[in-house]
Amino acid sequence: MSLFAHRKRGLLIILLQLAAVLFTGCIREDGHGSASTNPEAKASITFVAAEYSSSTKPYFEKLVKDFETKYPNIKVELQVINWDILDSAYNTMISRNEPPDLLLTNIYAHFAKDGLLNSMDDILSKELKDDIYPYLMESSKMEGTQYTVPYVATIRQLYYNKDIYNEVGITQPPTDWKSLEEDARKIKETKQVDGFGVDLTDNEIWAYLSYFFYGAGGGWMRNGEWAINSPENVEGITFLKDLYAKGLTDAEPTVTTRDEKQRILGNGKLGMLISGNYFEAVVPHEYPGLKWGKGPIPVKEGQTPLVLGVQDVLMSFKTDHTNKEALSKFLDFMYESARYEEFVLREGFLPTIQTVGSKLAKDDPAMKQNLDAIKTAKFYPIQDPAWSAVLNATRNMGQTVLLGQTSPKQALDRLQQIALNKSH
Known part of the structure; x- marks a missing residue:
C-alpha cells in the first residue's frame, strides 16, 4: 500500500x-x-x-x-x-x-x-x-x-472531527474496539452522519486489514512465516465486517477512497477515520475552519497500542x-x-534522512512525535517476494466479505494459500 x-x-x-x-x-x-x-x-x-x-x-x-x-x-x-x-x-x-x-x-x-x-x-x-x-x-x-x-514514510493514526465529537458528547478518541463501536453508534444516532470511515477499495484495503490484523494481536506474518488466516486476523476482520453490518461505518467502504473520506470528514459528514500523518498537512488546508484531533488506532481490549508505518x-x-x-x-x-x-x-x-528529520523535529513537536512513533511501528512485509501477489489478491475481497459472499475465514484462507504458493 x-x-x-x-x-x-x-x-x-x-x-x-x-x-x-x-x-x-x-x-x-x-x-x-x-x-x-x-x-x-x-x-x-x-x-x-x-x-x-x-x-x-x-x-x-x-x-x-x-x-x-x-x-x-x-x-x-x-x-x-x-x-x-x-x-x-x-x-x-x-x-x-x-x-x-x-x-x-x-x-x-x-x-x-x-x-x-x-x-x-x-x-x-x-x-x-x-x-x-x-x-x-x-x-x-x-x-x-x-x-x-x-x-518517504508515514504513520497511521485515528483522525476525528472535534466539532462532531463535542456535539455528541465524546471527550476523547476511542482506543479500543468497544469504545470505537460505541462512539460510532453515538455519532450515527445523534448526528445522523457516518461514524467511522473505512477504505476497502483496491487502493487501500491492505491498510485496513493491517489495522485490524494487528489490532487483534495478529499480523501478516509470524516468526518469519505467513500467518494471514490466523484466528486473530479472522477475529479482526469479523469485527470490521460487523461494524459495517450494524451501519456504523460509512455506507460505501469499497467505493469511496481514504482521500475522499478525508474530505467528507472535513465537510462535517464523517466522525472519524484512520489515515496517514499527511492528513495534518492536507485536510486543514482544504477546510481551514475544521477542528480536528488525532489518537491511536483502536485495538482489541488488552492489546498493545498500535502504530502502523508505511514507506x-x-x-x-x-x-x-x-x-x-x-x-x-x-x-x-x-x-x-x-x-x-x-x-x-x-x-x-x-x-x-536524519539531517532533515532532526531539523524538522526541532521546530515541530508533531513531527518529533511522529518520528519517535515510527521507530517502533509495524510495517507491511514488503521484503517478502509473495507480498505483491498477496496485495493484489486483497484488492477485490472487501466487497465479497462485506456482502457475505465469502466468510472472513474463507477470504483469509485464500490469501494464505496465495502467499504460500508464491513463497515456493
Whole structure:
C-alpha cells in the first residue's frame, strides 16, 4: 500500500495517461545511457515516480531541470504516473524489456527475487546511506542485499472531527474496539452522519486489514512465516465486517477512497477515520475552519497500542543503459536537504534522512512525535517476494466479505494459500 495520493482522477485523464505511457515506454535518445563510469560521457536515466498529489509532477519536473543544469551530461527522462495506473505502466515497460532505471513505488521484493534489480549498495554514496534512518532500511533488504532505499514514510493514526465529537458528547478518541463501536453508534444516532470511515477499495484495503490484523494481536506474518488466516486476523476482520453490518461505518467502504473520506470528514459528514500523518498537512488546508484531533488506532481490549508505518521506496532496474555513477549523483541530488525538505513538507510525509528529520523535529513537536512513533511501528512485509501477489489478491475481497459472499475465514484462507504458493 501507498502513502498520500489523490488517486481518483477523472477516468478520461487516467486513460489518456496510460495511453501515453504505453506509446512512449522508456524511449531514450540515441547516444545516451551507455554503461560508463566516465563522468564526461553522456548518460541517461529513466525515472518513473508515483503521483502523490497535484504538486508531485511540478516538483519532480523542477528537480530534473535543476539536476540537468548542474549535470549537463546526464539526461533524465521523467514520468510521473497516477497510482491508479502505476503498476500496469511499469509492468508494461518491464514486459517490453524496457524497465525504468529508477522507480518510486511501494513494492519490490518479487523483482529482486527475479534478479531484475541492481543492489543499492553499488549505487548509494556513503554519505547518503549513512544519513538514512537505519530502522527504515531493514525492510529494503533481502538476504542481506540492499535492493531499495526508503524515500518517504508515514504513520497511521485515528483522525476525528472535534466539532462532531463535542456535539455528541465524546471527550476523547476511542482506543479500543468497544469504545470505537460505541462512539460510532453515538455519532450515527445523534448526528445522523457516518461514524467511522473505512477504505476497502483496491487502493487501500491492505491498510485496513493491517489495522485490524494487528489490532487483534495478529499480523501478516509470524516468526518469519505467513500467518494471514490466523484466528486473530479472522477475529479482526469479523469485527470490521460487523461494524459495517450494524451501519456504523460509512455506507460505501469499497467505493469511496481514504482521500475522499478525508474530505467528507472535513465537510462535517464523517466522525472519524484512520489515515496517514499527511492528513495534518492536507485536510486543514482544504477546510481551514475544521477542528480536528488525532489518537491511536483502536485495538482489541488488552492489546498493545498500535502504530502502523508505511514507506515508499526507490529501486533501480538492471538495464543495458544502467549508469550507476549517474544514478548515484541523481539520488544525492534528490535527497539534498533543502530540496528533500520541500518535498516532505509539500506532500505531508515523514523524512527518511536524519539531517532533515532532526531539523524538522526541532521546530515541530508533531513531527518529533511522529518520528519517535515510527521507530517502533509495524510495517507491511514488503521484503517478502509473495507480498505483491498477496496485495493484489486483497484488492477485490472487501466487497465479497462485506456482502457475505465469502466468510472472513474463507477470504483469509485464500490469501494464505496465495502467499504460500508464491513463497515456493
